[in-house]
Amino acid sequence: MLAITAVIASSFVSCRRSADVDESYDFNSKPVQSITGVFSVQSENGKVQLRMEADLMEHYETPEMDYDSFPLGIAVFAYTEDGLLESVVVADNAMHKVPKGSSGESDEVWEAFGNVVLHNVLNKQTMETDTLYWDRSSHEVYTDCYVKIYSPDGFMQGYGMRSDDRMKNARLDNNFNSYVYVQRDTSEVVIDSVNFIGPLLK
Numbered sequence: 576m577l578a579i580t581a582v583i584a585s586s587f588v589s590c591r592r593s594a595d596v597d598e599s600y601d602f603n604s605k606p607v608q609s610i611t612g613v614f615s616v617q618s619e620n621g622k623v624q625l626r627m628e629a630d631l632m633e634h635y636e637t638p639e640m641d642y643d644s645f646p647l648g649i650a651v652f653a654y655t656e657d658g659l660l661e662s663v664v665v666a667d668n669a670m671h672k673v674p675k676g677s678s679g680e681s682d683e684v685w686e687a688f689g690n691v692v693l694h695n696v697l698n699k700q701t702m703e704t705d706t707l708y709w710d711r712s713s714h715e716v717y718t719d720c721y722v723k724i725y726s727p728d729g730f731m732q733g734y735g736m737r738s739d740d741r742m743k744n745a746r747l748d749n750n751f752n753s754y755v756y757v758q759r760d761t762s763e764v765v766i767d768s769v770n771f772i773g774p775l776l777k
Contacts, residue, residue: 606633606644613645626652629669638675645669649687653740659697662740666691666707685709695743700726702745704736714740722747729755 610632617625630647649669653662667689674682688706693716695701703723709716717737724731724745735748747753 605635607636608634610634622656622658623654625654628652640672640674642673643671645671655697661695661697663694663696664692664707683711685711698726698743700724700745702736702738709740716740719748729753 611630613627613629613632615627616623617627627649629645629649631645633644633646635642635644646668648665648667651664652660653664655661664687666687669685669687672684672686686706686708691704691707693702693707701724703725704718705720707716707718715737716739717735719735721734722732722736724736724747731747731750731753733747733750733753736745737748738745
């Protein structure tokens with residue numbers, strides 16, 4: 576009886592003993608969730624607005640904010656109300672930050688960095704930079720980094736850029752060594768090869 580009591584007592588004491596914890600381990604720096612092969616679609620009234628693809632998404636939670644990291648790259652496709660592919664953004668890395676106590680998408684911040692390419696399919700305009708920010712509340716994309724913009728009207732480069740998130744009205748803050756085509760053939764037929772379906776009717 577004494578032996579059994581001693582075993583129970585020792586087990587009770589050993590169970591109450593707290594496990595050793597490494598105080599130097601930072602839980603905030605480790606993802607609470609990892610998802611591979613991400614494919615996300617945002618739609619409204621049955622119409623696709625955005626499509627996002629990424630090989631890996633890691634979700635982090637800190638006292639200040641929650642954020643998603645896309646360390647293996649990201650691709651975002653935006654569509655018009657008619658369902659046409661309008662713009663494409665690709666980057667080597669991206670982050671989506673939501674501050675604690677956020678009141679909605681107006682507080683969200685999207686950051687893309689590393690070989691960022693924003694291509695407007697309909698306008699045939701392409702922008703290349705190293706870092707790009709997207710303000711969802713104002714529907715604006717911007718950067719203070721070096722930017723190159725290619726379009727049928729010519730080539731522009733400079734530091735700092737502001738544009739709507741559809742890349743329709745890009746404006747360089749400090750441009751240099753840019754050029755434009757003064758004359759163009761107005762009878763030229765331009766085909767949207769991405770959205771084009773069927774033969775070209777004459």
